[in-house]
Amino acid sequence: MALNSVQVGPPPSITHEDIDRAHDRQRVMWARQQGGAFSRIRLLWLLVGPGILVMLGENDGPSMLSYAATGARFGIGFFIPFIILTFVMAIIVQEMTVRLGAATHRGHAELIFERYGPFWGWFSMLDLLIGNFLTLITEFIAVRAGLGFFGVPPWAAVLIAITILLLALLTHRYWTWERVTLAAALFNLVFIPVALLTHPDWGGVGRALLTWQPFPREGLTSGTLIIVLANIGATVTPWMLFFQQSAIVDKGLTRRDISFGRLDTVLGAALAALAAVAMVLCTTPLFLHGMSTANYQAAEFAQALRPIIGKLGASLFALGIVEAGIVASITISISSAYAFGEVARRPHSLNLPLTEGKSFYAVLLLLAAAAGGLVLIPGLPLVYVVLIVNVIAVLAMPPALVFLYMLVNDRELMGALVSPRWANLLAGAVVVVLTSAGILFGMSVIAPHVFATLGGR
Amino acid sequence: MMRGKDQQLQPETAELVTTVLEREQLASAAKTAVPRRRLSPTQLAVLWSLRIYVLFMIAVVVYQVWAATAQQ
Numbered sequence: 001m002a003l004n005s006v007q008v009g010p011p012p013s014i015t016h017e018d019i020d021r022a023h024d025r026q027r028v029m030w031a032r033q034q035g036g037a038f039s040r041i042r043l044l045w046l047l048v049g050p051g052i053l054v055m056l057g058e059n060d061g062p063s064m065l066s067y068a069a070t071g072a073r074f075g076i077g078f079f080i081p082f083i084i085l086t087f088v089m090a091i092i093v094q095e096m097t098v099r100l101g102a103a104t105h106r107g108h109a110e111l112i113f114e115r116y117g118p119f120w121g122w123f124s125m126l127d128l129l130i131g132n133f134l135t136l137i138t139e140f141i142a143v144r145a146g147l148g149f150f151g152v153p154p155w156a157a158v159l160i161a162i163t164i165l166l167l168a169l170l171t172h173r174y175w176t177w178e179r180v181t182l183a184a185a186l187f188n189l190v191f192i193p194v195a196l197l198t199h200p201d202w203g204g205v206g207r208a209l210l211t212w213q214p215f216p217r218e219g220l221t222s223g224t225l226i227i228v229l230a231n232i233g234a235t236v237t238p239w240m241l242f243f244q245q246s247a248i249v250d251k252g253l254t255r256r257d258i259s260f261g262r263l264d265t266v267l268g269a270a271l272a273a274l275a276a277v278a279m280v281l282c283t284t285p286l287f288l289h290g291m292s293t294a295n296y297q298a299a300e301f302a303q304a305l306r307p308i309i310g311k312l313g314a315s316l317f318a319l320g321i322v323e324a325g326i327v328a329s330i331t332i333s334i335s336s337a338y339a340f341g342e343v344a345r346r347p348h349s350l351n352l353p354l355t356e357g358k359s360f361y362a363v364l365l366l367l368a369a370a371a372g373g374l375v376l377i378p379g380l381p382l383v384y385v386v387l388i389v390n391v392i393a394v395l396a397m398p399p400a401l402v403f404l405y406m407l408v409n410d411r412e413l414m415g416a417l418v419s420p421r422w423a424n425l426l427a428g429a430v431v432v433v434l435t436s437a438g439i440l441f442g443m444s445v446i447a448p449h450v451f452a453t454l455g456g457r
Numbered sequence: 458m459m460r461g462k463d464q465q466l467q468p469e470t471a472e473l474v475t476t477v478l479e480r481e482q483l484a485s486a487a488k489t490a491v492p493r494r495r496l497s498p499t500q501l502a503v504l505w506s507l508r509i510y511v512l513f514m515i516a517v518v519v520y521q522v523w524a525a526t527a528q529q
Contacts, residue, residue: 022474105481114491395514399507
């Protein structure tokens, strides 16, 4: 297979993108040559990024609001271990993109398009672009709602988010962009100190982790299922596949770096799971006080929590939502731009100067600007949009996973890195869980009487 | 062989790139298409089933949104 074999031919053309990537890889090479424990730490520092970014990026505005809604509606119980399980599913799925990216040096969209043809390629692209655009809208909803707590008008909130997105891109360098965005993404952990301010019932947390109890009092209703789907959609979504694989290619990871890519993914999932559980704990007091939070946005959650966690806590909560929306708007719009460039065969790298990557940066900024503009439409049912976007993400995931499954089992592409049987079984289990959750939700809406006979209400 | 402003690059830079990067990592490698693979009937059946599943479920979500809006 051409992708993995040594090729002999004319000298390759070298671009600005190649030179930047070569400098990054040179540092990895030097670190590897040094040897010893310090070298391993340095290698980890140099090679982490896409995994942490994708996981913390997926702890985005709608995800954090879904976790907030979960805590406010159900408190400590079933959903805490369930959220951790969703991150385990995310690790299983994202690990495959690490291997695929490092083995082929091709983006996800590019591989589907070229390996299975334009018909399926465009279908996948369409799923991704529609899903990403809807999600981007919700990121701006989160930014708007979070900054609304500080009295910032919606138009200014959208402008701030787009300006930050633009500033992150001005580096024209993958490495710098990655480090700046990572630093911003780590602010997601702000929900941990906020959760501590609510003095959580740690005994209850421990019992929930061990027993998955208490189960929601209302039982298995379509409302509960929406929260289940929203929580899955908050962790496992199509854009993550496309983003992490493209970012791994852009960063220049190779087969030798896969163990670090895996560690990066697990580290990202652990940090993101901590932040997600912390968010559930943050809003649990609202459940304990029996408050109705059905139509709450970030600002309302922060306001409602203010008597419990104080002004500082509420402000940090709102800022956390803003950060979640901004970081995700950066990563999601970049995932769209990567996929567009891969399919349209246009240059697509964060190492590209503006002059060489016009279409890459234009797609990215146009999508962000359009999504930001839509959020300014008055009367949009924002909270419902947020939950539904996560639900749609879950529904679109099985087809994306099947392509991923086929690609990582393609011996011509993967060589020795083809998925082992246990990895296939785990991936199959994730597809079954996602599809079953979707079908149960469908039944609860269309045929509630059938749903009731299965134990639902 | 370089293009645009990169033509002024030093030979050692070009050597660094070709030494440090795998050939498939170069931007120019993306111009070589990955060979097409025919989908088996089973794979096609799975893909079409999932496609129908997605379209059907999106209709369900739209109905759910409509029903929720009508209730308010």
